[in-house]
Amino acid sequence: MxxxxxxxxxxxxxxxxxxxxxxxxxxxxxxxxxxxxxxxxxxxxxxxxxxxxxxxxxxxxxxxxxxxxxxxxxxxxxxxxxxxxxxxxxxxxxxxxxxxxxxxxxxxxxxxxxxxxxxxxxxxxxxxxxxxxxxxxxxxxxxxxxxxxxxxxxxxxxCAGITTYSPLRHYGVKPGHKVGVIGMGGLGHMGVKFAKALGAEVTIFTRSESKVAEAKNQGADHVVISSDEDQMAGVAETFDFMLDTVPVQHDLNPYLNCLKFDGTHIIVGLLEPIEPALEAGALVFKRRVLAGSLIGGMPETQEVLDFCAEHDISCxxxxxxxxxxxxxxxxxxxxxxxxxxxxxxxxxxxx
Amino acid sequence: MxxxxxxxxxxxxxxxxxxxxxxxxxxxxxxxxxxxxxxxxxxxxxxxxxxxxxxxxxxxxxxxxxxxxxxxxxxxxxxxxxxxxxxxxxxxxxxxxxxxxxxxxxxxxxxxxxxxxxxxxxxxxxxxxxxxxxxxxxxxxxxxxxxxxxxxxxxxxxCAGITTYSPLRHYGVKPGHKVGVIGMGGLGHMGVKFAKALGAEVTIFTRSESKVAEAKNQGADHVVISSDEDQMAGVAETFDFMLDTVPVQHDLNPYLNCLKFDGTHIIVGLLEPIEPALEAGALVFKRRVLAGSLIGGMPETQEVLDFCAEHDISCxxxxxxxxxxxxxxxxxxxxxxxxxxxxxxxxxxxx
Missing domain, CATH: 3.90.180.10 (Medium-chain alcohol dehydrogenases, catalytic domain)
Known part of the structure; x- marks a missing residue:
């Protein structure tokens, strides 16, 4: 309907x-x-x-x-x-x-x-x-x-803004961090802008070669074609954070392996349930974290608007x-x- | 063999x-x-x-x-x-x-x-x-x-000691925290001792009614029979941390729902893979975290021994x-x- x-x-x-x-x-x-x-x-x-x-x-x-x-x-x-x-x-x-x-x-x-x-x-x-x-x-x-x-x-x-801003702030993204953004829709493109504004080096993960130019245009420092196993292997254990904006079920395991030890994979979509099944070893052997995040509280919703005004960011x-x-x-x-x-x-x- | x-x-x-x-x-x-x-x-x-x-x-x-x-x-x-x-x-x-x-x-x-x-x-x-x-x-x-x-x-x-001590320290367990310990084997019973020594209020989750006295004997403040849905519902959104020491596949979802918002479920076992599938909503809607942890580094392995000497803890x-x-x-x-x-x-x- x-x-x-x-x-x-x-x-x-x-x-x-x-x-x-x-x-x-x-x-x-x-x-x-x-x-x-x-x-x-x-x-x-x-x-x-x-x-x-x-x-x-x-x-x-x-x-x-x-x-x-x-x-x-x-x-x-x-x-x-x-x-x-x-x-x-x-x-x-x-x-x-x-x-x-x-x-x-x-x-x-x-x-x-x-x-x-x-x-x-x-x-x-x-x-x-x-x-x-x-x-x-x-x-x-x-x-x-x-x-x-x-x-x-x-x-x-x-919504799209605060949903991506809140976890980046909560986990303290800052200069020196490498952030991967998965998905390049309404949320993903905002995630790139925020991660860049917070000083991180940002990589967009996209399934499609055709989106590379667009990703660079959005300000990403690098683009990885997630369907290319060689490219994925090339960035293994590289990232401090993954901001996963994909709103449908997908395999998280290849992305977990792109995180450094102590890295955090943040999901903001409802991938109900998480399938294919998560590999526990990907978390245990590198003390990695899988974290959820939902929009943001009211003070932080004001903050993201002020942050956007300060950093000239818009959707x-x-x-x-x-x-x-x-x-x-x-x-x-x-x-x-x-x-x-x-x-x-x-x-x-x-x- | x-x-x-x-x-x-x-x-x-x-x-x-x-x-x-x-x-x-x-x-x-x-x-x-x-x-x-x-x-x-x-x-x-x-x-x-x-x-x-x-x-x-x-x-x-x-x-x-x-x-x-x-x-x-x-x-x-x-x-x-x-x-x-x-x-x-x-x-x-x-x-x-x-x-x-x-x-x-x-x-x-x-x-x-x-x-x-x-x-x-x-x-x-x-x-x-x-x-x-x-x-x-x-x-x-x-x-x-x-x-x-x-x-x-x-x-x-x-091994059993440092494996449970390390994540409790890494995540800063302290007085005021409520910690659930899942499993009551070699790791679980050490987890209880450490969480208590760090000042937390500790609940043991066990499937078996027969282990309640034993759990209390180990120093747990409370015991929850995890197979009892009413008891599980009674502790929904209660815990800051879950220390999950179960070394075989089991359903994490009922335990995730026992965590407060911002709560952390720590796995130290290789539940390959995590099935039944994880409910993303349990993480997203409460900003919960699923974290892995593996033994501990050498400085922390010395630390746990010194901690045990100081707090009169042994296996x-x-x-x-x-x-x-x-x-x-x-x-x-x-x-x-x-x-x-x-x-x-x-x-x-x-x-």
């Missing part, structure tokens, strides 16, 4: 159209946002098509949201009308567990409230995301878009009219986008 | 008996050791039976060696005749790679030289281990047994006559030893 079909299903059952998604009245700590741009994440497709069996229809996807504040609740301190702000993958959490207290709301022990297809912690309604004219979000889960950033290109930083985007979303999904499934679609929300308002 | 059979095979082909294993003349940095005790590690069985297809017969197993120095080469500085010393799982490494320079010789980029069934870096002969009257080892790979330690009980510290052992080694292997396969067999080498000399 596509987003448009989801809207259609909604219309059929409730008589509502896409303009009629109800947004709650402002709570004391709420920020009301008029959405300008929303990035399109592969996760959106999974939810629209109910790949994970958890979609509640109608679903309004979108968690790479940039817009302008139109109103604030009485307790809001950080934002005022007219501010340019962003909303990422979550809109609430318990706020009291150790993860929340550490500003790592994505690891909330009670589970974060997802920006869409989540359950509101107060009224238990389903949350609706950014393929929309507006959204209302508690202040804690709103970030400020630095003036220096192009707002269109900033939208994907809220490479292709602008999209909402009416072409189904075509965009088809192209994304073929990997045919450089590197992130961003919906111009004017196209929804004009419809 | 058992150790005795290996000796027999050797006799058949070379006319040599177990007393005739040739030891090299002393090199400048060599320490000659008369062996008093040698612990029996499950790895010995794998090599004797050629489970990994790499055994070179005749094999002389044994890498938990304690004895007395009988002679030293002219360049040896740290040891003299009569010193009580130990030798663990390795007897050489390249000494120049970054791992060796960091005192982590077990991760040597050229591969460490194993105490037995290894290849000597100088004359390319096969190395012979501790089921023997004597051994000659380069000074760098010899450690001092602190006077305070019972030498019989110190032998297993050279629980059952003394063994070399002539009963095959019976011991049979019992080890059934898990019937508390917790480590140690061969009294007098029994070899007397034979």
């Amino acid at each position: 596509t987003a448009t079909k989801a809207f259609a299903a909604q219309s059929a059952t409730s008589g509502m159209g896409p303009h009629d998604i109800e947004r709650r009245p402002l709570r004391k700590d709420d920020v009301a946002i008029e959405i300008d741009y929303c990035g399109v994440c592969h996760t959106d497709i999974h939810f629209v098509e109910n790949d994970w069996g958890v979609t509640v229809y109608p679903v309004v996807p979108g968690h790479e949201i940039v817009g302008r504040v139109t109103a604030v609740g009485p307790d809001v301190r950080a934002y005022k009308e007219g501010d340019v702000v962003g909303v990422g993958c979550m809109v609430d959490s318990c706020r009291t567990c150790s993860a929340c207290e550490a500003g790592l709301e994505q690891y909330c022990s009670g589970g974060m409230t997802a920006t869409y297809n989540g359950e509101d912690r107060h009224d238990h309604s389903v949350t609706y995301g950014g393929y929309s004219e507006r959204i209302i979000v508690s202040e804690r889960f709103v970030v400020r878009i630095p003036e220096k950033l192009d707002t269109k290109k900033a939208a994907p930083l809220l 490479d985007v292709e602008m999209l009219d909402i009416h072409n979303i189904n075509e965009a999904y088809k192209r994304m499934k073929k990997g045919d986008v450089k590197y992130r679609f961003v919906i111009d929300m004017k196209s929804l308002k004009d419809s | 058992t150790a005795t059979k290996a000796f027999a095979a050797q006799s058949a082909t070379s006319g040599m008996g177990p007393h005739d294993i040739e030891r090299r003349p002393l090199r400048k940095d060599d320490v000659a050791i008369e062996i008093d005790y040698c612990g029996v590690c499950h790895t010995d069985i794998h090599f004797v039976e050629n489970d990994w297809g790499v055994t070179v017969y005749p094999v002389v197993p044994g890498h938990e060696i304690v004895g007395r120095v009988t002679a030293v080469g002219p360049d040896v500085r740290a040891y003299k005749e009569g010193d009580v010393v130990g030798v663990g799982c390795m007897v050489d490494s390249c000494r120049t790679c970054s791992a060796c320079e960091a005192g982590l010789e077990q991760y040597c980029s050229g591969g460490m030289t194993a105490t037995y069934n290894g290849e000597d870096r100088h004359d390319h002969s096969v190395t012979y281990g501790g089921y023997s009257e004597r051994i000659i080892v380069s000074e760098r790979f010899v450690v001092r047994i602190p006077e305070k330690l019972d030498t019989k009980k110190a032998a297993p510290l050279l 629980d052992v059952e003394m063994l006559d070399i002539h009963n080694i095959n019976e011991a292997y049979k019992r080890m396969k059934k898990g019937d030893v508390k917790y480590r067999f140690v061969i009294d080498m007098k029994s070899l000399k007397d034979s």
Whole structure:
């Protein structure tokens, strides 16, 4: 089921159209946002098509949201009308567990409230995301878009950006480190930019010879064709970190062997489950680590935006009219986008 | 093939008996050791039976060696005749790679030289281990047994001890941490002692209700029956670390879910490959880590001995006559030893 079909299903059952998604009245700590741009994440497709069996229809996807504040609740301190702000993958959490207290709301022990297809912690309604004219979000889960950033290109930083930035920062990537980035999509190309900005020597791993020039163009110092066994053997025990952005099942073992002793392979995709089976020896014999990472907490989501402003980093985007979303999904499934679609929300308002 | 059979095979082909294993003349940095005790590690069985297809017969197993120095080469500085010393799982490494320079010789980029069934870096002969009257080892790979330690009980510290101590230290286990120890064999019971001595709250995971009293006796604060789903659910997201000492394939997923966010599951066994398949989500959604660890470097092997002397820690052992080694292997396969067999080498000399 596509987003448009989801809207259609909604219309059929409730008589509502896409303009009629109800947004709650402002709570004391709420920020009301008029959405300008929303990035399109592969996760959106999974939810629209109910790949994970958890979609509640109608679903309004979108968690790479940039817009302008139109109103604030009485307790809001950080934002005022007219501010340019962003909303990422979550809109609430318990706020009291150790993860929340550490500003790592994505690891909330009670589970974060997802920006869409989540359950509101107060009224238990389903949350609706950014393929929309507006959204209302508690202040804690709103970030400020630095003036220096192009707002269109900033939208994907809220998911693709923070997802790759967070683990590189958590593991302390710095000058002298060698970082391999696996996959060259929306996440991978951001991973290259961040690893370079943090001072690392960066190698892109790609299956396709045809992407070498493109990889170099993205700023990679080196490119390794991962399907070429000789090239893989040539970089054995070379890397401090592997940032694995591939969102589908693949064999991790050849990449583990590219890590130095004490090296870390970071997965940010849901490769359920990890097959072919992992070789324990690749971890044990070199004290290597396989680590997971999920987006980033709210302080770090602000940090990545500020980091991008400081280092003149943005996402490479292709602008999209909402009416072409189904075509965009088809192209994304073929990997045919450089590197992130961003919906111009004017196209929804004009419809 | 058992150790005795290996000796027999050797006799058949070379006319040599177990007393005739040739030891090299002393090199400048060599320490000659008369062996008093040698612990029996499950790895010995794998090599004797050629489970990994790499055994070179005749094999002389044994890498938990304690004895007395009988002679030293002219360049040896740290040891003299009569010193009580130990030798663990390795007897050489390249000494120049970054791992060796960091005192982590077990991760040597050229591969460490194993105490037995290894290849000597100088004359390319096969190395012979501790089921023997004597051994000659380069000074760098010899450690001092602190006077305070019972030498019989110190032998297993050279493998079972350092294997569990090293990752607990590497990951900084300290008071306030909750550590789960999976498996209650030679390694597991040492892991409990170390984690307790480092100040952690320790839970033993065992499949068997019958081991609860024993686990408490080992100093565990809590025991969880891992086959009991309710008990496992009751400790979900509870632990900072899991020290997984189980040396055979098992499902890691239920244990991953027992880790807090940012928790680390440490494997020290060769679970080739890791099946059932690992759930990526268990890592990604909580930023958990799956880490391998292999014995410890030489400085840390000395450290664990000193730590044991300071904290009055030793291995629980059952003394063994070399002539009963095959019976011991049979019992080890059934898990019937508390917790480590140690061969009294007098029994070899007397034979």
